[in-house]
Structure formats: structure tokens, C-alpha cells
Amino acid sequence: MIIYLYDGSFEGLLTAIYEAYYRSEKPEQIMAQQSYQPDLFSQPRVIATDSDKAGKVYDAIERKISHEALEHVFYVYLSELPGVGTLIYRYLQFGWRVGADINGHLSLEPVREVLRISQKVGVERHRMLGLLRFKKIQGELYYAPFEPDYNIVGLMAPHFARRLADQNWIIHDLKRGVAAFYNQERWLIRELAGTGQLNWEENEAFYQELWQNYFQRIAVEGRTNRKVQRQFMPARYWHHLIEKPTQ
Amino acid sequence: MDLAEKLNILSAAAKYDVSCSSSGSNRKNKPGGVGNASASGICHSWSQDGRCISLLKILQTNFCVYDCAYCVNRASNDLPRAAFTPEEVADLTINFYRRNYIEGLFLSSAVWPNPNQTMEALLRTVKLLRTQYRFNGYLHVKAIPGADWRLIAETGTLVDRMSVNIELPTSESLQLLAPQKKRENILQPMKLIGSQIVESQEERKQSRKAPAFVPAGQSTQLIVGATADTDLRILQLSESLYRRVHLKRVYYSAYVPVSTNPKLPTLASPPLNREHRLYQADWLLRFYGFEAKELLNEASPNFHLQLDPKSDWALRNLHLFPLEVNKVDYRFLLRVPGIGVKSAQRILTARRFHSLDFEDLQKLGVVMKRARYFLTCKGKYFGQIPYREETIKEKLLAKPTKVENYTQLALFSDVEDQQPVQDALTSITGEL
Numbered sequence A: 001m002i003i004y005l006y007d008g009s010f011e012g013l014l015t016a017i018y019e020a021y022y023r024s025e026k027p028e029q030i031m032a033q034q035s036y037q038p039d040l041f042s043q044p045r046v047i048a049t050d051s052d053k054a055g056k057v058y059d060a061i062e063r064k065i066s067h068e069a070l071e072h073v074f075y076v077y078l079s080e081l082p083g084v085g086t087l088i089y090r091y092l093q094f095g096w097r098v099g100a101d102i103n104g105h106l107s108l109e110p111v112r113e114v115l116r117i118s119q120k121v122g123v124e125r126h127r128m129l130g131l132l133r134f135k136k137i138q139g140e141l142y143y144a145p146f147e148p149d150y151n152i153v154g155l156m157a158p159h160f161a162r163r164l165a166d167q168n169w170i171i172h173d174l175k176r177g178v179a180a181f182y183n184q185e186r187w188l189i190r191e192l193a194g195t196g197q198l199n200w201e202e203n204e205a206f207y208q209e210l211w212q213n214y215f216q217r218i219a220v221e222g223r224t225n226r227k228v229q230r231q232f233m234p235a236r237y238w239h240h241l242i243e244k245p246t247q
Numbered sequence B: 001m002d003l004a005e006k007l008n009i010l011s012a013a014a015k016y017d018v019s020c021s022s023s024g025s026n027r028k029n030k031p032g033g034v035g036n037a038s039a040s041g042i043c044h045s046w047s048q049d050g051r052c053i054s055l056l057k058i059l060q061t062n063f064c065v066y067d068c069a070y071c072v073n074r075a076s077n078d079l080p081r082a083a084f085t086p087e088e089v090a091d092l093t094i095n096f097y098r099r100n101y102i103e104g105l106f107l108s109s110a111v112w113p114n115p116n117q118t119m120e121a122l123l124r125t126v127k128l129l130r131t132q133y134r135f136n137g138y139l140h141v142k143a144i145p146g147a148d149w150r151l152i153a154e155t156g157t158l159v160d161r162m163s164v165n166i167e168l169p170t171s172e173s174l175q176l177l178a179p180q181k182k183r184e185n186i187l188q189p190m191k192l193i194g195s196q197i198v199e200s201q202e203e204r205k206q207s208r209k210a211p212a213f214v215p216a217g218q219s220t221q222l223i224v225g226a227t228a229d230t231d232l233r234i235l236q237l238s239e240s241l242y243r244r245v246h247l248k249r250v251y252y253s254a255y256v257p258v259s260t261n262p263k264l265p266t267l268a269s270p271p272l273n274r275e276h277r278l279y280q281a282d283w284l285l286r287f288y289g290f291e292a293k294e295l296l297n298e299a300s301p302n303f304h305l306q307l308d309p310k311s312d313w314a315l316r317n318l319h320l321f322p323l324e325v326n327k328v329d330y331r332f333l334l335r336v337p338g339i340g341v342k343s344a345q346r347i348l349t350a351r352r353f354h355s356l357d358f359e360d361l362q363k364l365g366v367v368m369k370r371a372r373y374f375l376t377c378k379g380k381y382f383g384q385i386p387y388r389e390e391t392i393k394e395k396l397l398a399k400p401t402k403v404e405n406y407t408q409l410a411l412f413s414d415v416e417d418q419q420p421v422q423d424a425l426t427s428i429t430g431e432l
């Protein structure tokens, strides 16, 4: 079984898709090198990332299929779920044939799967746009740690760059050790393992406490519904909230 | 009194207002400013009662000269009172906003010492936020009935949404429970705001530079279960507010007993189930092409509590069904119980490529538990029971589904804001 291995980057994945199209030796799977486990039957082929080739695939998806399809592919890639390299490959194989209509073919497994995963990533992004919490550090800097299921920090940064345009901020994905940094002009993504000791701004605790009290008071007694609360705000996200929902 | 205590008092006093929507506006940030609005709305938390928290919801003051029987803030009620200064409200809003606790501010007020001065205080606060603090996030402000139109109109040029609460569905009910309020005083600013919105939309079509007026539209709220008014009366009122005053949303709030006044009913708990049915029916009015008179009539003026309004309607109109899912047009597809706007659109897309059978429908998000009795796929009926009102009704009534449990509360009220682009939550978001 031929397996193409890429370096884990989106460019790497697109390069692998390029090679799969042009090489005669077609892969049965495409996966990130990190997640590859050697076994007796597989024949790995390491694909070297090439930004020209990746760029061609990128353009081709947009031109020959649709911008929407490109977005879905990127979202599915960001899910980092096992098997997404191969899934994207299958989805695109089909896409080259049918073009812009692709997402109407809901009876096809790869199409449904791509839409389903892309949607999950989109849902988490939307959810985190609301649930992210900044804390003010001394020196006019706001810091927001979070631990998303998917690799969405890059999908969140543009929103906050528009919204909190006049403040400096860091959005830190603790799980993956990456962060988006913004300096009131532009944002970029860099690795950031830990932060060390942070010194909070003097009135940070004051506003946190106001918010916690507000959160407790705003619920109407007699209408308590924890189930719905958890449904929309799963408990795994509570850790980084300022407010404290009770179990 | 310190800020923390004021916030405690003035948020507790505001919580019965159910609207917390932050959608419908796409106000942009400006250079050097903070904030913007997200057209689809964003929830920042969910409170213990399962409602979306999107806006900081507070009263400017809870001192009140009126004595509405159903309201905690009524003059005769003995409770702690407070008033914010405009600076305090602005400071709270900005500091919460910069930490991403909220989408913006929903500012309301009790009436103190008269409508004009109340409206002036609200106007001062939003002006301060927009100009001095350069805040471009979402603002929803109450218009106070009886206040000078010029004050309301100026406020409208600064905020995203305005609302006037209609409170009770009929003049008689108002007379009974809020005798100081006149229905005309409530309806008049609603109509003026409504026509001003339409006017400004027209002007903005001509010129992008024309000032926006309440771009996220107008909403209102009414209390359900504090009076004897039927669902039919309520729904007809909503219908005319949507069609004639162009309201964006009507919110329904199950009456939470806050008083032992003999004019009020004694309820063990708020009539949440009834509230839920009204939200479902409201949805049918706005997105499914139904009219109030199709759903209810004088002979049966209230909703079935165990059956959603669409299923109820379908059962009374079995002669229109079953429909062939591969042929039926969109308008009728929407009328099938178990098919929502999203799944109807998916059906249209999918059947362009191949004709659908029973299994496909499930994958498209159709709630088969309900839809199966009203559809055929490629000519075949999957109901598996005699096609009669009683037999189908019995099946539909067979204990509430999981989906029903989730939707029970006022959740519905803000459901359009929960997951606007994605529809992971479709099955629980008003897809009937």
C-alpha cells in the first residue's frame, strides 16, 4: 500500500495532492509524517513540500471547483483528525470531475464527511469567538489562553484584529503551543510554549469579579436549565472562562 | 454605593427581559476605535438557565414611578434601588468588551422621574460610548413610551437595535395590570421607529453615506401567562407587528411570578411550555409562510402543549398530504413536520443529482420521526400505520423526543444567533 507522507503543513498536504495527480504511482493514503506508524504492508513515500506546486493546487481548487470547496478543505485540514489527508484527496479527486457542484452530491461519503468535519471546525471557531477570555497584563497587553479541539487560532485572529483593533493582544493555544500576536497593526502566528509568570494589571481582578457576579445574577430562578447550558457551552471549555458555571 | 453593588441590583432588575440578541448589524470598527458588530451575532456565555449571554443587560436605574403589577421594579415593591451614571455604564461596557465577555450593551431603564428624563439619561450614555469611548460594538437601547420623539430619534441614530416593550397583548390587560400605561403610547413610538427605519434604509440605498437608523431593527417583548389572553390573540398581534410595523423580533416571556397581587394568576412555575409553542409558531410566521389564522382559530385558540404547532396543523390538514419528496415544491416542503428550512434546502440541492429515498432524508437532517407520516419517497409511503388523523397523532404524541427536551426553554428566542453559518445545531434550532 502506497502512502504519501507530508510534513504536516497545509502546503505539504497540497504538494502531496499535486504529486498524487502527476505521479504514476498513486497513493492509497495521504497522511502527515508525524502520525505515520510503519508496518509490514505500507510503502511510504516522503513528499517534499514545494510551495510552487502547492500554490498550483490551491489555485486549481479555487478555479476549477470553488472558493467554498477550498475553504472546506482548509477547515478539514485544521481539524487535525486522523485520516483527513486521505479524505481531502478523495474529495478533490471527485471535485476535479464535477467542479462547482461538488457539495450538492450529498450521497457521496467523502463529500458528506468533508462537510461534516468542516462544519465542526466552523462551529468551534464560532463558539470560541464568544468564549475566549482576555485578561489584562501590566503594560497594556491582553492575554487569552485557550485549548480548542481544533487548530483554529489562525481562524480567530482576523476577527479580533478587526474588533479589538486598538489593543495589543495574544491568543494562546496552550494545547498546540502556538499563539497569535497582535500589535495594533498586524497579527502573526508564532510558536509559544509557555508564558512564565504573568503580572496582571491592577484592576483585572476587579472586573473579573464583577463579571462573575453578573453571571450568577443574570439567570432567572425557576428557569434553571443546566442541560441546555452544557449543550451550548460544553464543560471542557469552562476551564478558561472567568465565570464559573456550577456542575 | 459602589459599582459592584449597583451592578448587582441593576442586572438582577434587568434579567426578565429575554432579548439578548446581538445579530442583524454589521457596524464596522473605525480607525482608533474599539468594537464592531457581527451580523450573525455571537453568544459569549450561557447562564444557568440555559440562555445565551451576548450583551451586558442592565438598567440605567430601577427607581420607578410606575406600578405595573407583573414587574419586580414596580414602585410599591420593596427592594434595593440604584442608578448608574452614564460614565459607570460606559466604563463597565468597555472593560467587559475588551476582555471579550460581551458583544455589547443592552440598556434599559425603569421610569424615573418621568419618561423624558429617563430617555435623556439613556441617550447620554450611548452618546458617551459612541463618541468619547469610540465604541463601535453592539448597542440595544429601550425607547421609553411617552418620551419626546426627538430624544428617541437621536438615540436611534447611535444604536443598533431599539425596542419598546408591548408588555401585554391587549389594552384590557394593560388596563388591569399596568393602568398607568396606555397602549397608544406604546404603539406610537413603535410605529415611528418602524417608519424611520424604512426611510433610512431607502436613503442608504441611494447613498452609502446616509446615516443608519437602528440598523439591526426593532424588537419587542410581551409577557405570556400573566393575563387571560389566548395564544391566538398573541399570535395575531405578532403577525401584525411583523407585517405592518416591520418588527424584527417579538420575544415572548413566560410570566415568572414576582408578586401576590390578586389580579395576577398564581402559578406554580412559569408557563415555559406555552412560551416554547409561541416561539415555534412565531418561527412559522416568519420563515415558513404560515399565517396565524391557519394555526389557531376561535374554536381552538390555544396551542396543543404536547404537539408542535406545525404537526398540529398538518394533522388537521391530512388531505394535503402525503407529499412526494422528489417532486413537491419548496413552499410545501416547508410545511412538512420534521422538515426545517435547512433540510428543505438540502433536499432541493440533493435531488438535483439523484432522486431521494427514505435513507437519504435522514442524512439530510430531516426528523424522520415526524416527517415519515407525511411523505412518500419515489411513490412509497413509509408511515407503516393507517393514514388517519388519530393513528398518526398517537404516534406523534408518543413521549417527547430528545430534541424536544433541548428546545424547551426560551432558548428558541435567540436560536438564530447560536450558529448562524454552520448548522450543526439545526435539529434543535427551530426546524419544525
Ligand code: SF4
Pocket: B064, B065, B066, B067, B068, B071, B072, B073, B074, B075, B109, B110, B111, B178
Ligand atoms: S414602568 Fe417598567 S420598570 Fe416600572 S414598573 Fe412598569 S414595567 Fe416595571
